[in-house]
Amino acid sequence: MSAYDGELVDKIVDALEGAIRNGELLPGKRISELALASTLGVSRGPLREAIRKLEARRLFERTAFHGIRLVDLSIEDLEQLLIVREVLEGAAARAAAENISDKDLKELKRFSDEGVRRKQALTFAPKTPQYGFHHLIARASKNRWLEEMLCKDLYGLLRAYRYSSIDFAHRAKEAREEHHEIVKAIAQHDGDLAEVLMRKHNRNGRINFIKRLKADVAGERETSLRPIFRRNRVSRKPT
Amino acid sequence: MSAYDGELVDKIVDALEGAIRNGELLPGKRISELALASTLGVSRGPLREAIRKLEARRLFERTAFHGIRLVDLSIEDLEQLLIVREVLEGAAARAAAENISDKDLKELKRFSDEGVRRKQALTFAPKTPQYGFHHLIARASKNRWLEEMLCKDLYGLLRAYRYSSIDFAHRAKEAREEHHEIVKAIAQHDGDLAEVLMRKHNRNGRINFIKRLKADVAGERETSLRPIFRRNRVSRKPT
DNA sequence: CTGACATATATTGTATACAGTGTGTCATTA
């Protein structure tokens, strides 16, 4: 505690997001401030402030005198969220087509040419968000709100529910082709086309994903998105 | 302090939003926590939590050891924000066309038929947000995220910058007709058409507004959106 | 007079303590 290295609140936010990603926090499960604070090794003050931020981003829900809980999305919630993603990314693709810099375009091309089969091709790479296809486009839009809404709020929310590019794995070839088409439209600075293609791409992924999800749920017994991937429950500390 | 009537943090958030609306807080002006706390008559703890929430909604900006400030948008920022609004409301119109209930449709029709020339026709009526045309459609979308992003985050942000339906006043007839067309499309459950019309409507308003704004700025001396309407600086208390 | 450096002050960041309040649980009782 000698040198000041950024606001503790932000580190707590990061730690909580990491904990969500790693499955250390379970959706719907109540947790007390004090327990969480001692787990993270911080005091209540900064923790509460961090929770308020995440609450505003709809990652946590609070009920007074009761506790904090990670939001638990239904399939319908996720579907609606993906609809929002669809139009926002459509707008991002349009803006990118209009505003992308040569440097960003080069990176985008390189990425979509060769990078697509690497792990980083995942839409929401855990620690390298700047390399995802969709992140690149959001950034290239040069629209501050679009980028923040997508990269910070929306992707964070999706990540909280283990929504990764699971659809990508199941239709990798189509997705790759769609990515290519989108990049081409952006390179041609054709905003209309870029938006249409991006929306179609997202729509395909959404429909595919929801269908698979519903089938999974019907075949098993859970309604939550929780058990899609792995989970554990180790606590972690910041710094 | 005897009876518990809701979380203080939420009341502070409301109070701050009200202060923003009333021009009691000026964009860009730094203010200290302690001063704000004593003005509001609360302690630093809840105030900080409230600030964190508003920070997540991008209404406030903080710099460590320096202070809180209401964000100060440039014209470009506002233009980009209106682009986001455009696609989100387009999606809302589409969803509304697909999901609207008969009751909501009736209200929407009644509103667009007769209510449009009343004060409540303002897109962001200060105290009756549920009656605005765009609010009605956002609600009718039955999409939780869409409604919250629009009504809570985006409209709140626009309101902070005194962006009201100033464009509406300057093209009331066109806007009224556009509203009518949109309602008609929704009534016919034509999602495609509803989205196209809503986007066009917003686009018209945006272009008109930005043009006027730039002309205003060129003719005067301010770059901030602040002086568009009135302002004062009376402090206020919650409860 | 100007610039760099050191100190002072104000403000923020964090931790802890305590009183008040609501909720859920559990035992008691009809």
Next chain:
DNA sequence: TAATGACACACTGTATACAATATATGTCAG
């Protein structure tokens, strides 16, 4: 077994203390 009440627990609100930092101020050398 179901309803009622008491209790424990968790959370809320607030205050205070101290540490860390940035800005402002002032001093001194050139």
